[in-house]
Amino acid sequence: MDQVNTPLASGINKNLIILHFTVFIWGFTGILGALITISAVSLVWYRVLIAAVSLFLYFKFSKTAFKIDRRTLMKLIFNGALVGGHWIFFFASIKLSTVAVSLVCLSSITLFTAIFEPLINKTRISKLEILAGTLIITGIVLIFKFETQYTKGIIAGLISAVCASLFAIINSKLVKKNAAPVIAFYELAGAFLWITIYLLLTNGFNSSMLLSNADISYLLILGTVCTSLAYVAGVSVMRELSAFRVALITNLEPVYGILLAFVFFRDMNKMTIGFWVGAVIILSTILLYPVTHKHVRRRKTSGKAS
Numbered sequence: 001m002d003q004v005n006t007p008l009a010s011g012i013n014k015n016l017i018i019l020h021f022t023v024f025i026w027g028f029t030g031i032l033g034a035l036i037t038i039s040a041v042s043l044v045w046y047r048v049l050i051a052a053v054s055l056f057l058y059f060k061f062s063k064t065a066f067k068i069d070r071r072t073l074m075k076l077i078f079n080g081a082l083v084g085g086h087w088i089f090f091f092a093s094i095k096l097s098t099v100a101v102s103l104v105c106l107s108s109i110t111l112f113t114a115i116f117e118p119l120i121n122k123t124r125i126s127k128l129e130i131l132a133g134t135l136i137i138t139g140i141v142l143i144f145k146f147e148t149q150y151t152k153g154i155i156a157g158l159i160s161a162v163c164a165s166l167f168a169i170i171n172s173k174l175v176k177k178n179a180a181p182v183i184a185f186y187e188l189a190g191a192f193l194w195i196t197i198y199l200l201l202t203n204g205f206n207s208s209m210l211l212s213n214a215d216i217s218y219l220l221i222l223g224t225v226c227t228s229l230a231y232v233a234g235v236s237v238m239r240e241l242s243a244f245r246v247a248l249i250t251n252l253e254p255v256y257g258i259l260l261a262f263v264f265f266r267d268m269n270k271m272t273i274g275f276w277v278g279a280v281i282i283l284s285t286i287l288l289y290p291v292t293h294k295h296v297r298r299r300k301t302s303g304k305a306s
Contacts, residue, residue, distance in 0.1 A: 015237040019249050022233040025226055027256025030099040031264050032222045033091040035214070040091035042209045043219075044084055045195045050223025051231065052188040055181060058228075066182045072174070076183060079170050080190020086163035088195070089156045097153025099261035101275070103253055104143055105157025107282045110136050112165035113247040120169050128289075128296060129244055135285040142278035165247060171235050172243040180236035184228065248289055 036043050059066045068076070093102040111133025118125040143154065167187070174183055199205050211219070238246060 015240045016249070018233050019237045019241065019246065020252070022230045022237075023250055023253050024256050025230045026234075026250070026253050027103075027260055029090075029222060029226050030094055030103055030257045031260050032218045032226065033094045034099050034261075034264075036218050036222070037212065037215055038209060040088050040095060041195065041199065041204060043091050044087045045192065045199065045209075046211075046219050047087065047223050047227055048084065048188045048192040048195065050219060051227035052185060052192055054224050054228045055185040055188065055232075058181070059185070064181070066179075066185060068178065068182060068186065072178065073186060075170075075174065076186035077190035077193065079167050079174075080187040080192075081194045082163045082167035082170075083187050084191030084195050086160050086167065087191075089160035089163065093153045093156035093160060095153075096156055097150035099257060100279075101143065101150050101153055102157045102160075103257040103261075104275075104279050104282060105140060105154050106161050106164070106253065107136050107286070108133075108140055108158055108161040109165045109168075109247040109250060110244070110286070112162050113169065113244045116165055117169050117172075117243050121173075126244075128293060132248070132285050132289045136282050139278035139281035139285070142281070143275050164250075165243075168238075168246060169243045172238040172246070175235055175238045181232045183235050184231045188227070188231070248286060252283075252286060 033040075033043065038046075058064070090102060090106065093105060111130075114126065114129035114133040117123075140154070140158070171183060171187075234246070234250075
């Protein structure tokens with residue numbers, strides 16, 4: 001009997017649609033990051049402040065309870081450091097290279113998740129996931145080789161991917177027991193706390209943080225739509241989807257981001273053949289992985305049946 005339309009299957013399909021829509025929204029973050037004129041650290045400080053405040057107002061107006069126990073609070077606050085680090089290095093990468101280069105480097109999340117998720121969850125490492133991640137790294141190496149003028153931007157992009165991979169794996173466990181908006185609020189508040197401490201220690205609160213009218217508009221969009229709304233949606237789907245699958249689909253962000261970068265900045269005109277060969281390898285791996293994974297599972301199932 002056909003079991004395709006089971007509640008679980010429909011739930012997963014719904015989560016996939018939500019995740020794809022969320023990734024499309026994330027595609028705008030690179031554009032906004034390039035348009036906002038302040039430094040990467042100041043940008044993220046404003047971003048998490050706006051996002052945390054908007055979620056707090058949502059809780060108040062909707063009368064949603066968001067109290068948690070102290071142990072969970074500490075976990076979320078410390079995970080907020082990874083969230084903040086991910087965004088700081090991501091926007092630093094954009095300012096040190098281009099939107100396209102930064103987004104492609106972010107695709108290495110797949111490999112890092114394939115390695116870190118089994119280690120953290122104490123499960124068996126998937127050879128297919130490692131292969132997919134290795135192909136993506138191959139693409140990044142090609143970009144690194146041919147885009148040597150962006151070395152610092154590429155390194156920052158890879159560090160951003162490591163942070164993103166780690167906090168996604170941690171969230172995939174936390175979301176089983178806590179509501180996604182609550183997780184998002186405390187992690188964003190944690191990111192705000194850690195960045196504030198950093199700015200205080202480095203005398204970062206100075207005239208360089210002054211905003212233009214355009215910066216304020218871009219930050220409001222970035223903090224509400226691209227952060228609080230998208231962050232909640234991205235965390236919520238982890239109830240049904242693995243961290244690796246979320247990371248894999250998240251790697252479609254370069255597709256949207258690079259196309260948007262072309263529309264806004266004509267970024268593609270700056271890229272060499274090496275960049276495009278690497279980008280094609282990365283995006284092909286992302287698109288072919290689900291098909292290959294399904295085929296491997298089918299062969300294993302038929303092997304056991306025989």
